[in-house]
Amino acid sequence: MSGRDSALARKRAVLGGRHAMLVVLSLLMVFPLVLTVSTALKTDADVRSNPFGLFSSFSTENIVAAWTLGSFGEYVLNSFLLSVPSTLLVVVLSTMGGYAFARLPFLGRTVLFYLVLLGLLVPFFAYMIPLYFQLRSMGLLDSLLGANLVLASTGLSFGTFFMRAFFSDLPTEIEEAARIDGASEWQIFARVMLPLVTSGAGALAVFTFLQNWNNFLVPLLYLPGGEYRPLTTGLYLFLGGRSVDIGPLAAGTLITVLPVVVLFVAMQRQVTQGFLSGAVKG
């Protein structure tokens, strides 16, 4: 009896030790975010004397300064204008392509699928320089349209791969039953199969949105004029005077990461699913 009790007590102690370590480690991982919130919400005077002391004063003046003087209000809008259309484009085109590659036999299907998958192997890095001159000659440099098309194209290979997997998993019986009922191929796709992959499309949307929101190189290279500058390159520009304006810089950083943090916490499962299957393809 007492032997079992002590074994149980030991088990509990080990678990308690684990929890203690996990708490310390999670605090270390989250600390940089805490620091950002703390510095962003200080008074201007406090930032000057003690920029990184945690929560030593409270004021929204830095947020206001970043939003108006630092143009972060404008950057937020631009980030949405760059992330939302490109994400929609990825989800729609990948869903269409994924369905065709999974369930519709046509000549050259395998070759075309591998061509699309090539994008998973070749990093954006390899062709970013020629793409700059191509966009310039197409008149798409410094335009919302051009940046959205490029952002979308960087996500299409993964999106198609991801959606194809969902459509491949659906049983053929559903499709055949619909066909016997006289549904056209388009109706089978749009009315029968599409509703069955909405959770997959949702996960892809969240994942792609985060990628596009965080993207730095595409706006840095292809929106040099600054008219449609999003948060990432806006923050980078603001960094130029870092020693001078830590308060507004912290507020700008907070504005940049806040949507990401909220979206990630709220849709933690979808985001994780995206990254997990993103990894599985190798």
Next chain:
Amino acid sequence: MSRRVPSAPRATRRAQARLGIALVAPLLVMVVTFFLVPLANAVYYVFVDFNGIDPTPAFVGLDNFVELAQDPGVRSAFRNNAVWIVIGTVGPLVLGLALALLIWGVRRGSLFYRVAFFMPYVLPQVAIGVIWGWIYDPTEGWLNRALELVGLGALTTGWLGDPDTALYAVLATAVWATSGFVFIILLSALRNVDTDLIDAARLDGANAGQRLRHVIMPQIMPVFLMVTTITLVGGFAVFDIVFVMTGGGPAGATEMLGTYAYSSAFELNRISYGTTLALVITVMAIPFAVGLNRLQRRLSLQGTGA
């Protein structure tokens, strides 16, 4: 690829092919225009000397490669990049595995821990660079303050401004940001580990280290190699975080192949030279990716626990 028996009548098959082509057409237009054409152009740029203006640049053969091989700037960027790849791969693998093992089997609060550990990975790298710049701040930064607090004040330095420490300071930030990715993938692999085998090993008197080495690792090895591949290959093309935190400085101490290619192309207008370097980086990563992938496939075929 699953091949279904074409039991459908010919009319159905024709309708399927028509819809299939219609559905992939817009996707293919995008992929060709914004991926394959620029990629083909990249290969073309390598053999000419394009400065960004002249529409008919002169053919130079392999001159860009010859210059690359002799450029001391490339050599030092290559050295830095090699350090980056080794530490930037081993660090997250060790830390991510440790975190995954620590949380494995813990139920209470596991969602909170998972969110906390994975969070850094989803943040924009620009923001990460800004925040860690404050932590490394020479006078007010938390790192130096913490060192002073524990009596190691002699070690304090301006981490990002000191050529001896800058590379490792940026690397530490990258390890912090990437570990969560390794963690989340290894944790999902651990869920499939056969716990009966571990209990059996424990009864046989295997200690924690032996259980990890001989029972757990063999079972998660395919996933472990896959995540190694991703981290390693990503290390070749590292850009954002270095560009934001140090811009390759001080005195080239953190210059990477990627930042060097960028500044060659966009700051010095040596478009062809920068493109050549970018393509070389891409090609260099291929043998690593293929090798690790082969190893992974062989282990998966052998089955688990072997």
